[in-house]
Amino acid sequence: MKPTGSDGDFERWLERELRRTVGSVQGPSPRAAQATYRAASRSGGKSLTIRSGIFGKGAAGLAAVMLTVGGGSAVAMAATGSANPMELGQRVSDIVQGCKDTIRDQVKDTPANAHAASAARTNRGIGQCVSSQVSKNRQGEAQQQANGVKDADERKSASPSMSPGTVHGQGNGSGSVGAPGQSGAGHGNSGDHRPTPSPHTPSPHP
Amino acid sequence: MQPEQDQPRYRPGSIEDFDRLYEATYDRLFATLILLLRDRAAAEDCVQDAFLSAFKAWPRWQPDAPAEVWLHRIAINVALSHRRRERLREVGQVVRRMGVQPHSDPTESPAHELVRELRALPPKNAAALVLRHLHGYSNREIAHALGVPERTIASRLAAARAKLQIRLADLRETDSGTLPWRRVPSDK
Numbered sequence: 048m049k050p051t052g053s054d055g056d057f058e059r060w061l062e063r064e065l066r067r068t069v070g071s072v073q074g075p076s077p078r079a080a081q082a083t084y085r086a087a088s089r090s091g092g093k094s095l096t097i098r099s100g101i102f103g104k105g106a107a108g109l110a111a112v113m114l115t116v117g118g119g120s121a122v123a124m125a126a127t128g129s130a131n132p133m134e135l136g137q138r139v140s141d142i143v144q145g146c147k148d149t150i151r152d153q154v155k156d157t158p159a160n161a162h163a164a165s166a167a168r169t170n171r172g173i174g175q176c177v178s179s180q181v182s183k184n185r186q187g188e189a190q191q192q193a194n195g196v197k198d199a200d201e202r203k204s205a206s207p208s209m210s211p212g213t214v215h216g217q218g219n220g221s222g223s224v225g226a227p228g229q230s231g232a233g234h235g236n237s238g239d240h241r242p243t244p245s246p247h248t249p250s251p252h253p
Numbered sequence: 254m255q256p257e258q259d260q261p262r263y264r265p266g267s268i269e270d271f272d273r274l275y276e277a278t279y280d281r282l283f284a285t286l287i288l289l290l291r292d293r294a295a296a297e298d299c300v301q302d303a304f305l306s307a308f309k310a311w312p313r314w315q316p317d318a319p320a321e322v323w324l325h326r327i328a329i330n331v332a333l334s335h336r337r338r339e340r341l342r343e344v345g346q347v348v349r350r351m352g353v354q355p356h357s358d359p360t361e362s363p364a365h366e367l368v369r370e371l372r373a374l375p376p377k378n379a380a381a382l383v384l385r386h387l388h389g390y391s392n393r394e395i396a397h398a399l400g401v402p403e404r405t406i407a408s409r410l411a412a413a414r415a416k417l418q419i420r421l422a423d424l425r426e427t428d429s430g431t432l433p434w435r436r437v438p439s440d441k
Contacts, residue, residue: 057418058386064367065387069284072293077279079272083301084308088268 142180149176263320266312275304278321281388282328288371288383289332299335303328318397322390325398329380336376370420377401378413385410 079085261277263270282303286296307314307327314323371379377399384390384398395410396403 054414057414061367061382061414061417062386065288065383068365068368069287069387072287073280073284077276079275082275082304084271084275084305087305088308 145180263314263316265314265316271308271311274320274324278324279304281321282324284387285325285380285383286328286332288368288387289329289376289379290335290372295335295339296332299331300328303331306331318394322394322397325384326400329377329398330400332380333376366421366424367417370417370424373420374413374416378409378416381406381409382413382417 261273263274279300282300283296286299287293290296290299303324307324310327314320371382374382380399381395384395390398392406392410393403395406399406401409
């Protein structure tokens, strides 16, 4: 601990002390799955994609339509048939895109109509279109739910002694009023991707 | 720092690669920041902020320097911003307590004179010392990490080392009279 010379000694001492100091405060190896950026990407990154996808000029009224028709997210869920926010966003995006296409097709059918062309450029009328799609979906959803309940009741009355799990899908259909097959909709996105952390050995090589 | 050919390849925008980068570099970034900042919690927060900023910019990352150097640049900037805010807060506290004895910071580690004196240096000089003597960065890499011209690095390092050496020597001589290195003449 008593080296000779000045600059070289000091540099060596400095390196040793820095490593010793840092070594005494190092924590456990980090896991990417727990990092802030991962949380941000899970919550913000995907919603950013959806936002940029659906909130075009003409589609900005969609949120208003959803809220006006009544009840915010509950209505949105009913309209799109999904409780999964990611799927919900995707379906909303599909509805808006479908309406845009419909308006564009209408212009193609009447090429001489300048008013229609202008409407297509600005996506005029998309609000009505989206609104009607939402209504249609809600009606369809209600019908499906009613059928699902009816089917379940019929199955129940047809075979009252059947033990649970002997018929595929029965557990899903009888436990909730959701449409058949709907219960699995969110499963694809529910898995939390956690990469196995690679062993890290910080090895400074001055 | 590993030689360039031994460094892992990363694809800009790839989340898997960014995860790999995070796990490979977190400890080294944390080590740098804990030496530049006041406490462990601040260093952890700043490292996470740095990775968040880097993640946002990851699709645009250009491999003209090692990814770790790029991350260090972001992390050091985050740390410097944190220190500026910290200084402002300290000024506010001084004004508020006017005449009242200050309390010691319970989160501060037992007075480690090297770390204390390192923090007393101009921040970029301190960072240059850490990058060189802890991580073994070359002048070019330090210049990239600090966003300063490469030709200024050698002089910054020399000045920072000399200042640190003198200050530590003064402390050592005052305390115990022993030095683990030979004292530098003060005109150097």
